């Protein structure tokens with residue numbers, strides 16, 4: 444008769460343990476084979492290393508340059524394995540149109556890191572760029588968008604004019620106070636854009652030494668320090684997350700400071716609205732418009748902070764690039780000045796109603812946004828569903844990078860892309876129906892496209908137009924000379940990558956020369 448011997452406890456443990464191990468191993472194998480299947484169907488990928496994949500290939504050069512080089516080998520859509528994450532990089536206008544525009548419901552989410560969730564409270568907060576695609580984001584974005592339409596921006600024209608003239612005055616004074624009139628305009632442009640945005644968003648006027656500027660810069664800087672590439676590494680290699688407790692604690696501290704500072708701005712505006720002492724502002728519009736009564740103070744704080752912070756740096760970067768590029772292209776400046784003289788004359792500054800007739804100036808602005816887009820890889824999107832495209836599989840949760848730089852430097856679209864040539868946009872300016880151009884006819888994608896397109900685009904375009912046209916009407920940019928009489932170089936090929944993957948010109952100094960004797964009077968005028 445068969446007798447079953449009770450197994451010893453150690454044998455039982457062994458059996459159970461080996462059972463568990465077997466199940467784990469099978470699961471791992473199944474997972475590995477599932478991943479291998481998905482990987483095989485992904486768009487092509489450059490060879491990578493075990494575990495880290497392609498991460499190491501992104502060190503050194505700016506990401507947009509690395510991606511553009513890779514796309515020459517791999518085609519307009521390719522995959523990068525960033526540790527445990529998959530990135531798919533889009534490098535042509537056709538692919539961007541097919542996926543970001545036409546399949547916007549799938550390609551408009553964000554993949555949020557632990558740090559960005561801690562900083563912005565994820566979808567519970569209202570920091571638009573840090574929200575996934577869904578009803579909350581749609582609602583907050585709709586509210587922000589309706590306060591930033593082209594018609595609404597007309598209400599801030601006087602504010603923009605006043606701030607622009609303050610910038611011209613600072614440039615004029617800076618050029619007079621330095622013996623060789625060599626000026627580093629970066630700080631002046633920074634103050635111009637931050638003070639203009641503050642005035643438009645909250646209806647307040649701030650001076651250069653205002654404490655709010657310092658605090659706003661500090662809070663912004665603290666946020667950017669938390670989203671540096673090294674902080675992102677833990678998202679690719681989760682084993683590093685153990686080391687990140689301190690970073691997460693810091694993120695919460697930074698968020699508290701951010702909410703305190705921007706909360707004070709909302710509170711101040713609320714008080715002015717109750718007292719009837721405020722002027723028109725975007726946040727005032729949002730706080731009093733029908734349909735936004737349910738917004739909490741925290742949501743208002745987040746919306747106000749993001750609208751103030753998201754755009755002013757990008758606008759300043761664009762002004763800094765233009766000033767640097769103009770030093771290299773005197774003929775562009777002369778042509779623009781001749782157009783301004785013809786349309787506006789010398790006795791007043793150009794304004795928004797002159798825009799239609801200042802076609803060459805319009806081309807200059809389009810060209811600087813193409814030539815050096817402030818955010819050349821946009822803000823990464825993420826897929827919210829599995830998809831198939833051109834026979835490839837694109838799984839849910841994939842990070843999608845729009846390589847704006849590659850599109851802006853595609854020689855088929857822009858012959859000699861490294862030449863700054865405003866003329867290339869003249870046909871568009873003269874003939875295209877600018878409010879609804881064909882997608883392929885768009886002169887640039889600096890504001891990205893699709894459902895996530897920059898919500899502050901109308902403000903940015905208006906501020907850049909007034910800032911740039913008045914700058915061109917008042918000044919000529921020349922190379923400065925050093926003590927030996929030699930030209931001080933201004934770098935326009937190499938640049939710095941900012942923490943938000945922005946493309947920032949290296950520090951430079953140029954001569955800012957007033958165009959004529961009437962400039963002193965013009966820059967001192969109120970409007």
Ligand code: HEM
Pocket residue numbers: 571572573584749750751753754755757758761816817818821822823824889890891892894895896897898899900902903
């Ligand atoms: C030259 C100036 C500017 C440039 C080049 C620029 C560029 C961009 C880009 C590339 C994006 C990412 C879009 C995407 O995810 O595909 C973006 C998003 C955004 N921008 Fe701008 N921007 C500028 C000015 C502004 C201004 C002035 C504001 C606010 C008044 C603003 C507010 C935003 C917001 C809130 C988002 C997030 C949109 C979302 O996630 O739905 N931007 N911008």
